[in-house]
Amino acid sequence: MVKEQPDNKVYLRIIYLISMLIPLVVAFLIFFPSKLSFAGDWVKALPGVHAAINSLTVLTLGAALIAIKNGNVKLHRTFMFASLFLGILFLLSYVTYHWNVESVRFGDFNHDGEVSDQEALEAGTSRIIYLVILASHILLSILVVPFVLFAFYYALTNQIERHKKMVKYTYPVWMYVSITGVVVYFMIKPFYF
Known part of the structure; x- marks a missing residue:
């Protein structure tokens, strides 16, 4: 059996740094006044890729839960590392x-980048539902990052009791973020160019 390792302050600082940098970089890129457009038109297909990555994450998280419930730690670890890899892949793609494309707005029927009062009225309550789901998705995706990283850290340092306490809350939030990522994509898909 692997002995529990004490906390390594360097790794903990890295987790905190990553947890702060990710939302700052994403917010900067979303709200940056001009886009770089270095990648070409292929990047416009990435929201569909994001939905596929989120769907795969739901599957790997579900498989990891089943594996650990059946006592298969090795398989659980494999699926959790797959989920982490998918999360990193999603972040890079996102x-x-x-970095290249202006954000699409729900209800922007004429694709001018703005939602007029008439367009908002036409979108109706579906726009409000979308915005509530999107807001919860964004907020929880920011909050879950450090908890996911700490959960991995505790597992890798064999601090299993701390790991279990962390994932009790982290796992359902990560699952919610992944599922709502897919929901948000399909709700806004009609407004893509």
Whole structure:
């Protein structure tokens, strides 16, 4: 059996740094006044890729839960590392997209980048539902990052009791963020160019 390792302050600082940098970089790219447009038109297909990555994350998270419930730690670890890899892949793709393309707005029927009062009226309550889901998705995706990283850290340092306490809350939030990522994509898909 692997002995529990004490906390390494360097790794903890890295987790805190990553947890702060990710939302700052994403916010900067989304709200940056001009886009770089270095990648070409292919980046416009990335929201569909994001939905696929989120869907795969739901599957790997679900498989990891089943594996650990059945006592298969090795398989659980494999699926969790797959989920983490998908999360990193999503983040890189998401940053690439927002570095190059203006954000699409729900209800922008004429694709001018603005939602007029008439367009908002036409979108109706579906716009409000979309915005509530999107807001919860964004907020929880920011909040879950450090908890996911700490959960991995505790597992890798064999601090299993701390890991279990962390994932009790982290796992359902990560699952919610992944599922709502897919929901948000399909809700806004009609407004893409």
